[in-house]
Amino acid sequence: MQDIEVEHQESTDHANTLGVDMRKFLMWVFLGSDCLFFGAFIATYLLYRNSSIVGPYPHEILDIPVTSASTFILLTSSLAMVLSLAAFQRGNTSAARFWLFATAFLGSTFLGFQVFEFYHFAHEGLTPKTNLFGATFFTLTGFHGAHVALGVIWLFSLLGVSYTRGIPPEKSMNVELAGLYWHFVDIVWVVIFTVIYLLSSLPPSS
Amino acid sequence: MATHSTAIKGVTERATYTGLMGWITTVDHKRIGILYGCTAMFFFLVGGLEATVVRMQLYSPGMDLVSPGMYNSLFTMHALTMIFLAIMPLGAAFFNFIIPLQIGARDVAFPRLNAFSYWVFLFGALILNGGWLFNTLPNVGWFAYAPLTATEYSGAGTDFFICGLQVLGVSSLAAACNFIVTILNMRAPGMTLMRMPVFTWMTLIISLLLVFAFPVLTVGLIELMFMRFYEMPFFNSNQGGDPILWQHLFWIFGHPEVYILILPAMGIISDIIPTFARKPLFGYGFVVGSGVAIAFLSFAVWAHHMFTTGLSALAVSVFSGATMLIAIPTGVKVLNWMATLWGGSLDLRTPMLWSIGFIATFVVGGLSGVMHASPPVDTQQQDTYFIVAHIHYVLFGGSIMGIFAGIYYWFPKVTGRMMNETLGKWHFWLSFIGMNVTFGPMHIVGILGMPRRIYTYPSGMGWDFLNQIETIGVFIIIAGMLFFLQNAFRSWKNGEIAGDDPWDGRTLEWTIPSPPPEYNFATIPVVHSREPLWDSKHPELGDHLPSVTGASDDVDTESIHMPNASYWPAITAIGVGLGAALLMVNPILSISGVIISIVGVYAWSFEPAAPEGH
Numbered sequence: 070m071q072d073i074e075v076e077h078q079e080s081t082d083h084a085n086t087l088g089v090d091m092r093k094f095l096m097w098v099f100l101g102s103d104c105l106f107f108g109a110f111i112a113t114y115l116l117y118r119n120s121s122i123v124g125p126y127p128h129e130i131l132d133i134p135v136t137s138a139s140t141f142i143l144l145t146s147s148l149a150m151v152l153s154l155a156a157f158q159r160g161n162t163s164a165a166r167f168w169l170f171a172t173a174f175l176g177s178t179f180l181g182f183q184v185f186e187f188y189h190f191a192h193e194g195l196t197p198k199t200n201l202f203g204a205t206f207f208t209l210t211g212f213h214g215a216h217v218a219l220g221v222i223w224l225f226s227l228l229g230v231s232y233t234r235g236i237p238p239e240k241s242m243n244v245e246l247a248g249l250y251w252h253f254v255d256i257v258w259v260v261i262f263t264v265i266y267l268l269s270s271l272p273p274s275s
Numbered sequence: 276m277a278t279h280s281t282a283i284k285g286v287t288e289r290a291t292y293t294g295l296m297g298w299i300t301t302v303d304h305k306r307i308g309i310l311y312g313c314t315a316m317f318f319f320l321v322g323g324l325e326a327t328v329v330r331m332q333l334y335s336p337g338m339d340l341v342s343p344g345m346y347n348s349l350f351t352m353h354a355l356t357m358i359f360l361a362i363m364p365l366g367a368a369f370f371n372f373i374i375p376l377q378i379g380a381r382d383v384a385f386p387r388l389n390a391f392s393y394w395v396f397l398f399g400a401l402i403l404n405g406g407w408l409f410n411t412l413p414n415v416g417w418f419a420y421a422p423l424t425a426t427e428y429s430g431a432g433t434d435f436f437i438c439g440l441q442v443l444g445v446s447s448l449a450a451a452c453n454f455i456v457t458i459l460n461m462r463a464p465g466m467t468l469m470r471m472p473v474f475t476w477m478t479l480i481i482s483l484l485l486v487f488a489f490p491v492l493t494v495g496l497i498e499l500m501f502m503r504f505y506e507m508p509f510f511n512s513n514q515g516g517d518p519i520l521w522q523h524l525f526w527i528f529g530h531p532e533v534y535i536l537i538l539p540a541m542g543i544i545s546d547i548i549p550t551f552a553r554k555p556l557f558g559y560g561f562v563v564g565s566g567v568a569i570a571f572l573s574f575a576v577w578a579h580h581m582f583t584t585g586l587s588a589l590a591v592s593v594f595s596g597a598t599m600l601i602a603i604p605t606g607v608k609v610l611n612w613m614a615t616l617w618g619g620s621l622d623l624r625t626p627m628l629w630s631i632g633f634i635a636t637f638v639v640g641g642l643s644g645v646m647h648a649s650p651p652v653d654t655q656q657q658d659t660y661f662i663v664a665h666i667h668y669v670l671f672g673g674s675i676m677g678i679f680a681g682i683y684y685w686f687p688k689v690t691g692r693m694m695n696e697t698l699g700k701w702h703f704w705l706s707f708i709g710m711n712v713t714f715g716p717m718h719i720v721g722i723l724g725m726p727r728r729i730y731t732y733p734s735g736m737g738w739d740f741l742n743q744i745e746t747i748g749v750f751i752i753i754a755g756m757l758f759f760l761q762n763a764f765r766s767w768k769n770g771e772i773a774g775d776d777p778w779d780g781r782t783l784e785w786t787i788p789s790p791p792p793e794y795n796f797a798t799i800p801v802v803h804s805r806e807p808l809w810d811s812k813h814p815e816l817g818d819h820l821p822s823v824t825g826a827s828d829d830v831d832t833e834s835i836h837m838p839n840a841s842y843w844p845a846i847t848a849i850g851v852g853l854g855a856a857l858l859m860v861n862p863i864l865s866i867s868g869v870i871i872s873i874v875g876v877y878a879w880s881f882e883p884a885a886p887e888g889h
Binding site for chain 1: 384385448452453455456459460461462466486487488489490491493494495497498501505506507508509514515516517520524527877
């Protein structure tokens with residue numbers, strides 16, 4: 070840990086010892102905590118991977134090609150988020166709004182895939198009550214979906230703010246915070262996709 | 276001039292309230308600290324009362340003061356109350372009041388989030404105690420092992436446990452994030468990490484532990500809730516689930532939690548001992564480094580709570596070794612406190628007595644803790660009164676002693692008045708003696724085989740006499756508490772006026788008036804050493820530059836930028852509490868709580884945090 074010394078300051082405003090924006094720092098700390106939140110769900114999933122005593126089992130029901138498509142959509146939304154923030158920072162409001170909308174739209178599409186998947190699984194006889202796979206699958210992906218849904222609401226709120234109050238470059242931190250959160254939720258999905266979907270193609274270990 | 280600034284266009288008046296509304300809308304870290312302290316002290320008395328009934332029931336064999344079911348509820352509620360509603364929030368009270376003063380800041384990084392943490396804590400505490408109204412208290416022990424928590428074996432009390440702890444988790448997480456940012460980012464100029472007071476260091480470490488440990492409990496509680504409410508098979512072995520998973524999730528949280536409870540006390544006495552020994556803390560770097568080492572190791576020792584569950588031999592060996600390792604940094608701290616006392620000119624006033632009492636009793640609890648690190652010994656002691664003796668030596672003899680040391684030490688800063696020394700010494704000696712009389716014999720009855728969590732026992736086991744002594748000890752502790760309560764109430768209004776620096780202090784909180792003005796420091800101090808106040812009082816002792824302190828009169832305090840009062844944190848917290856409480860009735864109803872929270876968050880985001888235009 071290193072320290073940046075701040076010289077004697079006459080201003081009565083708060084010190085900013087590390088030179089990091091307070092809210093950005095808070096978001097990083099929160100995301101650190103959220104890692105453990107998802108970590109515990111992922112650990113539960115992995116522990117119970119081969120423990121279900123009745124089907125449907127993962128390899129019977131998971132559709133890797135369809136989920137690959139939704140994964141691609143979610144990851145693309147991260148690119149849109151980056152472009153939106155960059156445009157806000159440059160003061161290019163119309164481009165910023167377009168990419169912000171694109172991010173929220175792609176996120177909503179991902180959620181649409183998830184709703185479809187849940188509905189399809191329930192139809193196939195897999196509910197959270199069915200077996201351990203159902204319980205762990207729906208809670209892990211469900212809480213991830215809730216994070217995405219919260220992010221989509223946040224992004225649409227920012228879009229609304231940019232039309233009513235405006236988000237000038239000096240206030241682009243408001244967008245950057247949502248961006249940090251959004252990228253984190255995307256990265257968590259990469260882990261979930263690997264652990265749930267890609268690992269399901271392996272034969273169950275004894 | 277500044278008072279007429281409202282006339283200028285674009286400048287808004289600062290939002291303030293008075294009276295009860297002033298407390299509800301406050302974002303001042305000092306008032307929030309007082310709210311935390313008073314609430315936690317109330318629950319400390321409640322938890323103490325619960326323990327008193329437990330001890331009276333065990334006074335002699337075959338007592339029937341309470342029913343077995345009520346007894347289960349009482350020991351469960353005693354533990355939950357003391358851990359989550361007394362010791363943790365008493366720590367939070369100190370963090371809130373003292374940390375900004377020690378780092379030379381005007382407030383915490385997020386004042387409204389801080390208010391939110393308090394209100395969520397209050398509603399969590401009410402939910403956890405909600406079972407009193409419906410006569411279904413949690414009765415599964417504070418660690419609520421599966422499968423005892425399944426709907427077949429436990430009633431709605433477990434739901435109060437789940438929803439109460441979830442809400443308290445939100446509070447702890449928000450507060451911990453806030454304090455990490457505050458401590459790392461709001462230090463006065465010149466206060467490098469290795470110049471921070473040890474209490475500030477320990478608060479930083481505790482906050483990091485909370486941030487990383489609490490989400491794991493949150494996940495465990497979610498899984499437990501889904502198992503109970505929606506029949507998901509998480510810990511249900513009939514469907515292949517593993518009840519031991521609950522124990523892992525619980526203790527991955529639970530063991531760091533133990534350090535969350537003890538580190539505030541260690542930080543407090545690390546500040547008190549140098550003040551009353553009139554010597555700098557011996558081996559500051561080692562005390563801080565040991566705190567960091569304890570934090571790291573605390574995540575690698577959880578399974579020593581589970582040696583009897585049939586873990587593999589390798590796992591048992593690794594966790595046993597890690598547990599023994601954690602005794603090293605703890606021992607380093609104890610030796611550093613002793614070395615600070617050595618050769619100091621000791622001033623045995625009440626805060627110092629509590630600190631020395633802490634060292635004495637904590638070492639006893641620490642040593643019995645190392646014994647549990649050895650799996651064969653632990654297997655012998657598991658679920659006996661020996662464990663009860665151990666945890667009370669570290670939690671009462673450690674955490675509570677340190678917290679009372681802190682109360683006597685900082686009471687003058689909080690209220691502007693001194694506590695009475697004579698009453699304080701009565702309180703200390705009665706507590707110290709009462710504590711040892713109560714918990715000391717538990718070591719022996721534990722080794723004699725008396726199991727914990729039994730509502731009564733037969734005579735002729737050799738336990739009768741020792742149990743009677745233990746119960747008498749409780750009343751000695753209660754007598755001490757009566758001295759404390761009288762002292763606190765009397766001194767709050769009529770104590771001797773304290774002045775800025777009653778103890779000849781060493782750190783920044785003693786450079787400002789007692790009680791501190793709302794803005795704390797009229798000018799932000801510049802720090803040139805680890806003990807800025809001491810060094811500026813004693814320029815002959817070193818070549819440090821004197822610190823600039825905040826007591827200057829020529830500063831226009833009207834112009835200091837302070838945040839607006841706000842009722843949205845409290846309203847958002849009501850939403851969180853209502854949502855969690857209604858979850859027990861019907862998930863559909865709890866949407867109303869969610870809606871209140873969402874409205875609160877939006878209003879909070881769009882209201883100005885501070886008056887505009889200054």
